[in-house]
Amino acid sequence: MKEKIKKYLKELITFFIFLTILANIISFYKSSDLNKDPLQNINITLLNSQEYKYPDEKPILIHFWATWCPTCKLEASNIQSISEKFEVLTIAVNSGTNSDLQKYMDEHKLNYKVYNDTNGFFAKEFKIAAYPTTFIYDKNKNLVFSEVGFTSTWGLWLRMWWAGL
Numbered sequence: 001m002k003e004k005i006k007k008y009l010k011e012l013i014t015f016f017i018f019l020t021i022l023a024n025i026i027s028f029y030k031s032s033d034l035n036k037d038p039l040q041n042i043n044i045t046l047l048n049s050q051e052y053k054y055p056d057e058k059p060i061l062i063h064f065w066a067t068w069c070p071t072c073k074l075e076a077s078n079i080q081s082i083s084e085k086f087e088v089l090t091i092a093v094n095s096g097t098n099s100d101l102q103k104y105m106d107e108h109k110l111n112y113k114v115y116n117d118t119n120g121f122f123a124k125e126f127k128i129a130a131y132p133t134t135f136i137y138d139k140n141k142n143l144v145f146s147e148v149g150f151t152s153t154w155g156l157w158l159r160m161w162w163a164g165l
Helices: 002-031 070-083 098-107 121-125 153-163
Strands: 043-045 051-053 060-065 088-093 114-117 133-137 143-148
Touching: 060 070, 060 153, 070 088, 070 153, 088 121, 098 114, 114 121, 133 153, 143 153
Parallel strands: 060 088, 088 114
Antiparallel strands: 043 051, 060 133, 133 143
């Protein structure tokens, strides 16, 4: 019995390692076409009606997501955690009206900064092909990381820490 458990545990660990490697390869492939230009200053109005401008001399995480995206729902708590410690701007793409989006945020107890990209303008500018997609820029607004798909809180935290060095 003990040997069977060891065997299954070894197979399970091998499977998760393989799955992690495959997910990273897919993410790398999907992120190859993303806009890698330095971040340009923009002024936008957030969902909460506040004006937003990228902060100076501070790294920033920009996260593209949608209310209809199942992976985005799984990752939302990770983005929420990171937004409590770092500068985060999220862009909800084709996710309905401002009231629809606010209802979604309230239902999921999320309070990070959200811009409602109703017509997909920013998604086109950043060349987003899949959701979620995350960009991390350093304090000089140069892209240091991009990720397509799910990312853990630790993964995001480490990347933001690195971008802030």
